[in-house]
Amino acid sequence: MLEVRDLHVYYGAVQALKGVSLEVPKGSIVTLVGSNGAGKSTLLKSIAGLLPSRSGSVWLDGKELTNLGAEGIVARGLCLVPEGRQVFGTLRVIDNLNLGAFLLRGAKHLAKRQELLEYVFNLFPILKERQEQYAGTLSGGQQQMLAIGRAIMANPRLLVLDEPSMGLAPLIVREILRVLKAMNQQGLTILLVEQNARAALKVASQGYVLETGSMVAQGEAQALLSDQNILKAYLGG
Amino acid sequence: MKNISRRSLLIFAVGLAVFPWVAKMVPGLGDYPEVLIYAGVYSLITLGLSVLVGFAGQISLGHAAFFGIGAYASAVGTATYNLDPWLCLLLGGLVSMLVAFGVGVPSLKLKGHYLAMATLAFGIIVFIIFNEEVTITGGPDGLNRIPGLSLFGFEFNTTLRFYYLIWSVVLLAFWFCANLVESRIGRAFRAVHASEVAAMAMGINISSHKVQAFVLSAALASLAGSLYVHYINFINPSTCNLFFSVKLIIMIIMGGAQSLWGAVVGAVIVTFLSNEWLHAFQEWEVLIYGAVLLLVIIFLPDGLASLPSKVAAWRRRGPAGGAS
Numbered sequence: 425m426l427e428v429r430d431l432h433v434y435y436g437a438v439q440a441l442k443g444v445s446l447e448v449p450k451g452s453i454v455t456l457v458g459s460n461g462a463g464k465s466t467l468l469k470s471i472a473g474l475l476p477s478r479s480g481s482v483w484l485d486g487k488e489l490t491n492l493g494a495e496g497i498v499a500r501g502l503c504l505v506p507e508g509r510q511v512f513g514t515l516r517v518i519d520n521l522n523l524g525a526f527l528l529r530g531a532k533h534l535a536k537r538q539e540l541l542e543y544v545f546n547l548f549p550i551l552k553e554r555q556e557q558y559a560g561t562l563s564g565g566q567q568q569m570l571a572i573g574r575a576i577m578a579n580p581r582l583l584v585l586d587e588p589s590m591g592l593a594p595l596i597v598r599e600i601l602r603v604l605k606a607m608n609q610q611g612l613t614i615l616l617v618e619q620n621a622r623a624a625l626k627v628a629s630q631g632y633v634l635e636t637g638s639m640v641a642q643g644e645a646q647a648l649l650s651d652q653n654i655l656k657a658y659l660g661g
Numbered sequence: 662m663k664n665i666s667r668r669s670l671l672i673f674a675v676g677l678a679v680f681p682w683v684a685k686m687v688p689g690l691g692d693y694p695e696v697l698i699y700a701g702v703y704s705l706i707t708l709g710l711s712v713l714v715g716f717a718g719q720i721s722l723g724h725a726a727f728f729g730i731g732a733y734a735s736a737v738g739t740a741t742y743n744l745d746p747w748l749c750l751l752l753g754g755l756v757s758m759l760v761a762f763g764v765g766v767p768s769l770k771l772k773g774h775y776l777a778m779a780t781l782a783f784g785i786i787v788f789i790i791f792n793e794e795v796t797i798t799g800g801p802d803g804l805n806r807i808p809g810l811s812l813f814g815f816e817f818n819t820t821l822r823f824y825y826l827i828w829s830v831v832l833l834a835f836w837f838c839a840n841l842v843e844s845r846i847g848r849a850f851r852a853v854h855a856s857e858v859a860a861m862a863m864g865i866n867i868s869s870h871k872v873q874a875f876v877l878s879a880a881l882a883s884l885a886g887s888l889y890v891h892y893i894n895f896i897n898p899s900t901c902n903l904f905f906s907v908k909l910i911i912m913i914i915m916g917g918a919q920s921l922w923g924a925v926v927g928a929v930i931v932t933f934l935s936n937e938w939l940h941a942f943q944e945w946e947v948l949i950y951g952a953v954l955l956l957v958i959i960f961l962p963d964g965l966a967s968l969p970s971k972v973a974a975w976r977r978r979g980p981a982g983g984a985s
Contacts, residue, residue: 472862473861474858474861474862493866494861494862494864495864495865495866497864498862498863498864499864503862503863504862505862506856506858506859506862510856510859510862511855511856511859512851512852512855512856512859512860513855514851514854514855514919515848515851515852515855519848519851522845522848523848523849523852523860523863523865524863526845526849526852526864526865527863527864529845571859574859574863575862575863578863578864
């Protein structure tokens with residue numbers, strides 16, 4: 425479904441991605457793990473059009489996304505849940521969710537928007553309870569749920585998440601991974617970046633390991649989990 | 662218009678309508694309607710700035726330039742070329758919007774201090790043009806004999822008539838901005854303000870929205886400039902200098918940048934402080950003015966418009982201010 429081919433990304437003169445390739449099959453959960461500064465967020469930002477790449481290409485369902493811009497990429501059905509949640513703190517929860525559906529404008533999408541909102545409230549009932557509250561007043565876990573819900577409102581076919589577990593209690597991480605798994609079983613394809621590699625590999629079918637801008641390992645998630653060398657080198661023992 | 666209730670806007674409108682009659686009867690308030698005309702002119706600009714600064718999260722230290730473009734378009738068009746004042750007002754607005762687009766596209770890529778510097782430089786350049794293009798603008802001496810406004814034969818030639826004209830326009834602009842900030846575009850403005858990364862990830866074109874807010878605020882500033890010259894019948898460059906740009910920012914910060922009421926409250930309070938209330942302190946005026954600004958910023962960082970809700974919260978909690 426998603427194909428990244430030989431992507432090179434620079435920050436000024438510094439090369440952050442040195443020819444990265446990756447594939448996310450339709451209906452799967454693929455996780456990308458690696459230590460701090462490996463280039464995980466850079467890769468996701470580049471895929472989502474937030475960061476220009478110097479060479480290489482990104483494809484979604486056989487159509488090229490490269491240089492389409494963030495707006496065009498969301499419209500094609502790829503939505504990023506950015507690192508650090510980035511909810512709109514000064515807006516109400518419901519406004520945050522409506523902003524997720526920013527490109528589904530007008531009366532002809534009204535039914536779709538309502539259906540998506542219903543779906544998000546089903547996934548995260550707490551958001552329905554708190555819909556009139558300012559997003560900045562939510563707890564970290566609730567903000568992460570809102571960030572995911574907001575992305576779902578864009579009606580993506582491929583959801584890309586950048587470290588949804590960041591700074592959250594283990595119990596909440598488990599809950600969020602459970603919801604991701606459930607959404608996946610209903611047909612959503614997911615690309616998940618995590619530092620919490622073990623937890624991520626447990627829900628994923630395939631995994632990639634990124635180190636200083638290059639892919640150093642890839643394979644079945646189970647195989648990566650049981651590979652002692654990889655565990656030691658990249659996943660903290 | 663959910664956050665700004667129709668009712669409070671209606672009460673405000675009625676208050677404005679009856680105020681001149683009250684002012685006539687209460688001694689000492691005789692000048693107030695005239696001062697309120699200036700406050701109305703400034704309110705038009707600060708409403709646009711509130712959308713740009715408070716909602717879209719950008720900054721401009723050059724909005725005196727758009728006020729000036731509107732003012733000079735009306736002044737030159739009517740006094741030199743005898744064109745219809747309303748036509749000149751529209752043309753001035755159009756020119757301002759085009760200039761805002763041209764300046765906004767490159768400079769709104771900048772953030773924070775850099776954007777402030779870019780808009781400041783723009784304001785200074787426009788100021789120099791007003792000063793130097795003597796054949797068109799009259800140079801430092803400015804232009805006079807600018808005619809007044811009339812509509813279907815009704816002349817806005819008294820303070821009272823102009824008072825009603827300007828505040829009607831302010832109320833219309835208020836109503837427009839209030840609807841705008843509650844719309845899809847207004848939500849996008851606030852999203853850009855809150856997190857550019859997330860706004861982009863949602864497919865919001867952030868540069869386009871920043872430019873839209875900038876162009877809107879320029880149009881309102883230009884409108885204010887056009888109306889102003891038809892009241893004062895005179896314009897010179899120093900009316901639209903850098904200090905005026907800064908004063909406009911002071912107004913929205915005093916009133917509260919995050920609310921449209923703040924824009925109007927700030928414009929009114931600052932206008933009265935510098936034109937009316939502080940004259941009693943004579944040579945101490947500037948010092949007191951500075952002290953008032955400081956006090957508001959320290960104790961009411963969300964501006965004077967947040968005072969009622971602060972007082973309400975204080976009364977609920979009790980004077981001790983502790984949690985209970």
